[in-house]
Amino acid sequence: METRTLGSQGLTVSSLGLGCMGMSEFYGATDDAESVRTLERALELGMTFWDTADAYGP
Incomplete structure (x- = not known):
């Protein structure tokens, strides 16, 4: 799984999210x-990287 750095604190997460x-x-x-x-x-x-937002979109 490829990874990406998220934000400026060096947190590494998968490039694909769920x-x-x-x-x-x-x-x-x-x-x-x-x-x-x-x-x-x-x-x-x-x-x-798991998106647990209660809503998506603008």
Whole structure:
């Protein structure tokens, strides 16, 4: 997994990020076990940038 430096403090994160808003109840019922599997797989692939914002867009 490629990485990028985020900000000026030297924090290194994966160049790909995972949008996690769909794991909340914003879109309706969720499957917690599926969310955990998704997060675990993202970690296995080296993904360290997870967007947990409660809204996207301008």
